[in-house]
Amino acid sequence: MQPIPDDLAPLRALGWPDDATAREALAAAGGRRLARVASQHRTAYDVATGPDEMQMKVQPPMPWTRPRFPPDQRAAVGDWVTLDESGKTIVDLLPRRSVLKRGAAGEHHRQQLIAANVDHVLVVVGLDQDFNPRRIERYLVLIRASGADPVLVLTKADQCEIVEDCIDLLAEVAESGVPIHAVNSKDPDSTAVLHEYLGPGRTVVLVGSSGAGKSTLTNTLLGRERMKTNAVRANDSRGRHTTTARVLMPLPQGGCLIDTPGMREVKLSGDEDVADAFEDVETLAANCRFRDCAHVNEPGCAVQAAVEDGSLDEARYANYAKLRDEMEAAATSQAERKAEARVMGKALNKRLKDKYGRS
Template sequence: MRLDELGWDESRTRDFAPWAGRDDVRPTRVLIEYNHNFRVAGEGGDLDAVVSGRLKHQAVSRAELPAVGDWVVLRIRADEPRGAIIGVLPRRSHFSRRMAGQVTDEQVVAANIDVVFIVMALDHDFSPRRLERYLLLAHQSGAAPVVLLTKPDVEPARLNERLDEVRPVTGLVPLHVVNPRLGQGVDVVRACLGPGRTGALLGSSGVGKSTIINRLAGGELQRTRDVRTADSKGRHTTTHRELVQLPDGSLLIDTPGMREIQLWDAGDAVRETFEDVEAMAADCRFADCRHLAEPRCAVKAAVAAGTLAQARLDSYQALQAELVHLAQQQDERSLLEEKRKSKVMGKALKDFQRRRPRGKL
């Protein structure tokens, strides 16, 4: 396989320049990451790989380690059974979230993506509020978001009603209704891709992500299973993130369903995701209006007039509060990391002074 078939271009060649003179390294792209084991692809074919001890030690956070879609520097030696990843080339985009659980750290779900397909089913999975969170992370990733609504045949009588609920959330983001099980609308996905372009499918379990890949591939690349009809819950057929190449030369990353969509660093993405609320807020009397009980609040006036849904405003305010709390946790984590580094340096200095011969500087 040629590197350009995996998305390599001249800018990647420049990124790789510091290693270009070494005979024991080559550029590769991460196809699979599973329990700290990797499958990478390059001009020499597919290889198994692990992260080198030095790279693991130098990484300040998990986000600095390889993720599916990353371009990495792979070292290959005759005395090593697997390749060793010794570097990660700069990312053009990455979709990340806060790690599930109580750990305050960033988890990169997929890297170097051109387009993010947010897949949501028109059954019990349907949730405009969850879609807002996906869109927030998609805008923050640097990739172009596209929303795909699947399973329109579950409740066809409510399709227009559901679309009316979703359109204020998606705004200018492309929105498509597809039925991959029947092959309907798959061409819409194919048109967003193309040779060397990378897409990523994000959404809950059982919404049809693997079915979309299989339709695009013209065969069963990813296993699929039925969902429970009572609650539309999937069974996590996809258990790990994987980058696959499609017959037309495009690349697509399938991901397991996310039980938690915790934010990490939304930044300007809030303004893009809640463009309607932000536009109304510009007419508020106070620049720092929180849209609670302040006088002459244009956003509250829009809710009263029925031009903005109360649920939309509630979601906006909840996300703002969540981001403030996250920023506090990140600051605390940074302080703890600085203390840890200071301890390590102090211990190293004491060891050096203890071992140094007396009377010598």
């Protein structure tokens, strides 16, 4: 049975977009009850079916619990799912409009999903020692690959005397079309500039370092003290993790917000395209004499010429090269893992066939 339009009103307050893609996914759901993943636990999920209804703890489908089940095919916070008749078990995962992920911390090259079905990713950066243009560029590489749009939120503007100078250091970021807002996270009038991203049917996720002010910003946007906040250390502007898990919250502006723990490591997953966040470098590279120019010491290199004459910031180019090499290494490792999984899957099927006469 197809839900009537009134039935979608609670879902709109949870970020349901109600566009052509969403309606197609709704039709494919076959009349099953829809819910949105609000938080994730080790063996279960909390889901919501409306902004004012109590969240329900539900179990994942059996295949998701198997060790070799692909992590990106399990639900993440922000995903839309269908439930069984009892409302206690997830039946299926609806197609995603976007998914933000990173390489998992550590030496291995596994992927970690951060949030799904978000419209904008708010990169929260403090205008103190947390301010780092190179780290911001790294965030933008991840976000450009997610399908969501990046927005840069510079917090602690009330404590900084050189706000405009900091924004000037992000000229290439602004020229690439990324909105930049300097705000006082504790002031509702200051943060009102972000409301355009928070309307009905919209979802944003906050990312940034511990101590950047994500929890303070969340409380201000919610209009109440929902998230615990801590002071940062004076010597390095770092804070403790006041947010310990990703959680989705309806906003009074009509949309939804996903807060996340502070990221110590912003690692590429291998699915990115560095060129998307460095259009200025790529435009220069198109003018190099050789198509396969590595931009090191080749004759006629337009990129190195721009670095030498100062039209391309040397630190920005160095970060571009670093991220490009990291992305290529992660992509190679990911391809190797997929090939290994295929080989192991074939070997398992052969053993099953030999033993039971079936695959």
